Amino acid sequence: MAVPSITLNDGRDIPQLGFGVFQIPPPETEAAVTHALEAGYRHIDTAEMYGNEEGVGRAVRAAGLDRADVYITSKLNNGFHRPDDARRAFERTLEALGDDYVDLFLIHWPLPTLYDGDFVSTWKTLEEFKADGRARSIGVSNFQVAHLERLAAETDTVPAVNQIELHPYFQNREVAAYGSEHGIATQAWAPIAQGKVMDDPTLTEIAERYEKSIAQVVLRWHIQHGMIVFPKSVTAERIRENIAIFDFELETPDVETIDALDRGEAGRGGPNPDEFDYVPS
Numbered sequence: 001m002a003v004p005s006i007t008l009n010d011g012r013d014i015p016q017l018g019f020g021v022f023q024i025p026p027p028e029t030e031a032a033v034t035h036a037l038e039a040g041y042r043h044i045d046t047a048e049m050y051g052n053e054e055g056v057g058r059a060v061r062a063a064g065l066d067r068a069d070v071y072i073t074s075k076l077n078n079g080f081h082r083p084d085d086a087r088r089a090f091e092r093t094l095e096a097l098g099d100d101y102v103d104l105f106l107i108h109w110p111l112p113t114l115y116d117g118d119f120v121s122t123w124k125t126l127e128e129f130k131a132d133g134r135a136r137s138i139g140v141s142n143f144q145v146a147h148l149e150r151l152a153a154e155t156d157t158v159p160a161v162n163q164i165e166l167h168p169y170f171q172n173r174e175v176a177a178y179g180s181e182h183g184i185a186t187q188a189w190a191p192i193a194q195g196k197v198m199d200d201p202t203l204t205e206i207a208e209r210y211e212k213s214i215a216q217v218v219l220r221w222h223i224q225h226g227m228i229v230f231p232k233s234v235t236a237e238r239i240r241e242n243i244a245i246f247d248f249e250l251e252t253p254d255v256e257t258i259d260a261l262d263r264g265e266a267g268r269g270g271p272n273p274d275e276f277d278y279v280p281s
C-alpha cells in the first residue's frame with residue numbers, strides 16, 4: 001500500500017501523506033520519527049519553531065535510508081523575515097538537520113502586521129534558496145488569498161504549496177480553492193483537528209461502517225480531496241494506524257457528509273493568519 005505522490009508546480013514529487021512533529025518535545029522526536037520511518041512514512045514536516053529539527057535529522061540518518069527517499073520540510077521562524085536574518089536562519093535549519101538541502105522550505109506565517117507588512121522580500125529570499133539548490137522546492141504557510149495575490153503580482157515564483165489549517169470542522173475553502181486554481185498544492189495542517197474530531201457522532205457512524213478508526217476516515221477524506229497531510233502522533237500504534245489508509249475508499253455520499261461538517265470560521269482552531277503576530281523570544 002504505497003503512499004501516492006503529488007507533483008508540485010515545479011515538477012517535483014511529494015508523498016501525499018507524511019508525519020508532522022509539531023509539539024513533539026525535542027528529546028522524544030528522534031524516537032517518534034524512527035517509529036514513523038519504520039511504519040513506512042517517507043515525508044517529515046518540521047519547523048525551526050518546533051525546536052526539534054535535530055531529532056528529525058538524527059532519526060533520518062539512523063534509519064540508513066537513501067536521503068533521496070525521504071522528503072523533509074522545514075519552515076522559517078517568525079523572527080527572521082528580513083532577508084539577512086532569513087539567510088542565517090536557513091543555514092541554521094540545514095545545520096540542525098545535519099543536511100545540505102531540504103526538500104521544501106516554507107515561510108511559516110505571513111505576519112502581515114509585522115515587518116511593515118513585507119513578506120515579499122522574505123519570499124524573494126526563499127527564491128535564492130531554491131535557485132542555489134539548498135531548497136528543492138519553496139512554499140508558504142498560513143497565507144490568505146490576499147497574501148497569495150500579492151506574491152503573484154510582485155514576484156516571479158508561484159509557491160509550490162500553501163500549508164494551512166484544514167480539517168472537517170474548518171475546511172478553509174476559499175484559500176484551498178485559490179490554490180487549486182493557481183497550481184498551489186494545499187497541505188492541510190491539523191488534519192484531524194488536533195484530536196477534536198474524535199468524538200464526532202457522524203464520523204463515528206461512518207468509521208463503524210468501514211471498520212476503520214475516525215482518524216483513518218478523516219485522513220482518507222483529505223487524500224480523496226487531493227490534500228497533502230502529515231498527522232502527528234507520539235503513539236506508535238497511532239503512527240501505524242494513520243498510514244494504513246490506502247486499502248479503502250470512501251464512497252461519494254460519505255465524502256459529502258464529511259464536507260457538510262464544515263463550520264466555517266467558527267471551526268478554526270488555530271490563530272487567524274491576518275492577525276497572528278507571535279515572535280518567539
Ligand SMILES: NC(=O)c1ccc[n+]([C@@H]2O[C@H](COP(=O)([O-])OP(=O)(O)OC[C@H]3O[C@@H](n4cnc5c(N)ncnc54)[C@H](OP(=O)(O)O)[C@@H]3O)[C@@H](O)[C@H]2O)c1
Nearest residue numbers: 020021022045189190191192193194215231232233234235
Ligand atoms: N504550518 C503551521 O502553522 C502548522 C500548524 C500546526 C501544525 N502544523 C503541522 O501539521 C502537523 C499535524 O498537525 P497537528 O500536530 O497540529 O495536529 P493533528 O495531526 O491534527 O493531531 C495531532 C493530535 O491527534 C492525536 N492523534 C494522532 N493520531 C491519532 C489517532 N489515530 N487517534 C487518536 N488521536 C490521534 C495526537 O495524539 P498523540 O501524539 O498523543 O498520539 C495529537 O494529540 C503538525 O505536526 C505540523 O507538522 C503546521
